[in-house]
Amino acid sequence: MKKAPELNQTREQITALDKELLSLLSKRRSLSLDVARSKEVDVRPIRDTKREKELLARLVQQGREHGLDAHFVISLYQSIIEDSVLNQQAYLHGRANPEIQQPQSTIAYLGARGSYSYLAASRFCQRRQVEMIDLGCQSFDEIVKSVELGHADLGFLPIENTSSGSINEVYDVLQHTSLSIVGETTIEVGHCLLTKDGASLEDIKTVFAHPQPISQCSHWLSQHPKLTLAYCSSSAEAMQNVIDADDNSVAAIGSAEGGALYQLSAAENGLANQKINQSRFIVVARKVVDVPSQLPAKTTLIMATGQKPGALVETLLVLKAHNINMSKLESRPIPGTPWEEMFYLDVDANLATAELQQALKELERLTRFIKVLGCYPCETVKPTQLNNSQLLIEPVSSKETSEKSNTLDDAPKHSTLYRQQKTVIEVKQFNVGKGEFAAIKQLDIPMANDAFAAQVKQIKETGYQAVLMLNTATESVSLSEIKQYCHLLDQAGLTSVVEVNSVSEINDTVKVADMVYISGKEMYNDELLCSAGSVTTPVLLERNTMASTADWLASANKILTQGNQQLILVEAGVRSFTTPEQLSLDLAGLIEVIALSHLPILGNTSFAVEDNLVSQQAKAIKQLSASGLIIGNKQLTDTTQQTELLHQLHQ
Numbered sequence: 178m179k180k181a182p183e184l185n186q187t188r189e190q191i192t193a194l195d196k197e198l199l200s201l202l203s204k205r206r207s208l209s210l211d212v213a214r215s216k217e218v219d220v221r222p223i224r225d226t227k228r229e230k231e232l233l234a235r236l237v238q239q240g241r242e243h244g245l246d247a248h249f250v251i252s253l254y255q256s257i258i259e260d261s262v263l264n265q266q267a268y269l270h271g272r273a274n275p276e277i278q279q280p281q282s283t284i285a286y287l288g289a290r291g292s293y294s295y296l297a298a299s300r301f302c303q304r305r306q307v308e309m310i311d312l313g314c315q316s317f318d319e320i321v322k323s324v325e326l327g328h329a330d331l332g333f334l335p336i337e338n339t340s341s342g343s344i345n346e347v348y349d350v351l352q353h354t355s356l357s358i359v360g361e362t363t364i365e366v367g368h369c370l371l372t373k374d375g376a377s378l379e380d381i382k383t384v385f386a387h388p389q390p391i392s393q394c395s396h397w398l399s400q401h402p403k404l405t406l407a408y409c410s411s412s413a414e415a416m417q418n419v420i421d422a423d424d425n426s427v428a429a430i431g432s433a434e435g436g437a438l439y440q441l442s443a444a445e446n447g448l449a450n451q452k453i454n455q456s457r458f459i460v461v462a463r464k465v466v467d468v469p470s471q472l473p474a475k476t477t478l479i480m481a482t483g484q485k486p487g488a489l490v491e492t493l494l495v496l497k498a499h500n501i502n503m504s505k506l507e508s509r510p511i512p513g514t515p516w517e518e519m520f521y522l523d524v525d526a527n528l529a530t531a532e533l534q535q536a537l538k539e540l541e542r543l544t545r546f547i548k549v550l551g552c553y554p555c556e557t558v559k560p561t562q563l564n565n566s567q568l569l570i571e572p573v574s575s576k577e578t579s580e581k582s583n584t585l586d587d588a589p590k591h592s593t594l595y596r597q598q599k600t601v602i603e604v605k606q607f608n609v610g611k612g613e614f615a616a617i618k619q620l621d622i623p624m625a626n627d628a629f630a631a632q633v634k635q636i637k638e639t640g641y642q643a644v645l646m647l648n649t650a651t652e653s654v655s656l657s658e659i660k661q662y663c664h665l666l667d668q669a670g671l672t673s674v675v676e677v678n679s680v681s682e683i684n685d686t687v688k689v690a691d692m693v694y695i696s697g698k699e700m701y702n703d704e705l706l707c708s709a710g711s712v713t714t715p716v717l718l719e720r721n722t723m724a725s726t727a728d729w730l731a732s733a734n735k736i737l738t739q740g741n742q743q744l745i746l747v748e749a750g751v752r753s754f755t756t757p758e759q760l761s762l763d764l765a766g767l768i769e770v771i772a773l774s775h776l777p778i779l780g781n782t783s784f785a786v787e788d789n790l791v792s793q794q795a796k797a798i799k800q801l802s803a804s805g806l807i808i809g810n811k812q813l814t815d816t817t818q819q820t821e822l823l824h825q826l827h828q
């Protein structure tokens with residue numbers, strides 16, 4: 178047997194390699210800035226998604242040759258490209274506004290070093306190569322005052338969080354300030370339980386935290402009812418309290434990065450309710466800035482409409498008429514005028530464009546008050562994705578969907594009469610309704626984590642986008658187990674779908690899974706349909722084997738009527754008269770539903786016994802322009818056959 182290499186030696190090699198990787202990344206960054214310089218001269222848009230797609234497709238291919246899987250390569254490069262695009266944006270924005278591109282800036286933010294606001298501000302300054310002189314403040318009012326009075330150049334205000342939503346106090350402060358919004362920045366907020374001297378969760382009695390992290394970690398905190406909460410004015414104050422405490426029974430909620438500044442370590446991490454917990458900050462300054470036309474711009478407005486029915490709609494129609502997309506709408510009470518509201522709008526448009534200028538003129542006529550709070554570069558870089566054929570380095574086959582043009586308000590909600598455009602559902606890698614063909618693999622749970630992880634790896638490599646988990650045990654699988662499976666799928670770049678059979682199951686499952694599945698046997702369970710309609714997670718509704726098309730669509734309507742429009746229909750075969758014990762795919766029914774409904778439709782071939790039948794049915798499902806298919810747990814066990822089939826289907 179070959180002798181294992183010495184651990185320290187191998188680690189030294191890894192350290193040297195990492196150093197090289199960083200130096201290469203830094204070289205890539207400077208080249209990207211050279212590209213920004215050329216774009217400044219040629220006046221080209223910063224973002225070039227065509228180039229990004231070509232680059233990703235090539236890298237996936239090259240990665241494969243080195244034994245690196247596509248998901249790893251894509252997620253790595255999505256981060257690199259995000260960094261590259263944001264740096265280019267910061268460079269061009271700085272060039273257009275020399276006054277914000279000073280070598281040093283005083284930044285007012287909430288709390289002290291180590292708070293989330295501090296981390297956001299340092300990131301913003303680093304990107305602009307601006308040295309940050311930090312001015313920690315006790316409140317949002319103090320931040321705004323510091324900038325207004327000239328004690329600071331820029332102020333950082335957290336405006337929204339993916340777990341706890343909008344931060345009302347900041348909206349209220351914006352109503353009265355003379356400052357302008359000049360930028361935004363989003364940071365990942367990884368909440369940890371920070372302790373000193375290596376104390377663990379069992380040692381902790383009191384947790385110090387700001388109210389925002391407390392609300393963002395409410396699920397975790399409710400699972401630890403013995404912990405006493407002590408509110409603080411910032412996460413930095415919470416960390417300082419831990420340092421100042423006499424014993425180790427106290428902890429703070431904060432970021433690992435911030436904790437490190439206080440020599441606190443993370444005893445627990447991933448405390449936030451949402452898997453992706455991000456906070457968006459706005460940057461305020463005394464002077465407005467220009468946004469060069471090559472950058473994606475956002476404009477924030479506040480307005481008060483007249484107190485008459487339809488007043489808000491009228492204003493939104495103005496935006497529609499000028500083809501301006503509204504990315505956010507918030508309302509806040511106007512102090513001193515009970516029941517009157519101030520609306521805050523973010524629109525994806527540059528204030529310098531004729532469209533927005535014209536829209537603002539029209540809005541002035543319709544509103545009692547309107548003011549632009551600022552126009553600034555939008556810092557959301559939507560990751561470029563490759564479709565299945567690009568992943569397999571095959572040409573894309575374009576497919577047009579036929580659409581009817583007449584609308585009828587009282588038509589059933591599932592029908593193309595009610596909604597002309599096909600419903601598009603996108604959840605991570607999985608997307609239907611846009612012409613691509615999706616493939617879901619079914620897995621039976623419970624299963625040991627190791628076995629599950631091994632299956633998942635194979636499923637990903639075969640070319641699937643999602644995994645449907647069906648509970649085959651007599652007792653229910655615990656939520657923490659399901660959470661673990663969903664986490665493994667997420668890590669592997671697969672979308673999770675979990676079967677639900679009751680109202681309580683659905684309410685729990687939506688906290689951890691990407692989509693939920695209602696099997697045919699529950700298709701008539703009105704209570705379940707009703708709760709599926711009340712959640713915001715996409716739902717897959719399977720047809721009962723005895724149900725007519727009309728019954729199936731009636732069940733779909735029950736879900737849609739409750740509000741959830743993210744619905745996918747699943748045809749899983751019906752009982753035939755000739756061989757009632759064996760199900761057959763109702764092709765005629767499928768054709769009818771595809772023509773009738775705007776909802777995406779998947780075929781579930783898991784009832785087909787022979788592998789050949791599965792392949793043929795899969796091809797038939799694709800031929801009929803369905804959106805995708807589900808393949809059973811025990812079907813197509815031959816990996817090569819499976820990969821080949823998916824390859825053909827994805828073309």
Ligand SMILES: C=C(O[C@@H]1C=C(C(=O)O)C=C[C@H]1O)C(=O)O
Nearest residue numbers: 209212223224225228229258261
């Ligand atoms: C670097 C460029 O600008 C952007 C960043 C890219 C990158 O980092 O690879 C690719 C395309 C653009 O969205 C470029 O246009 O080449």
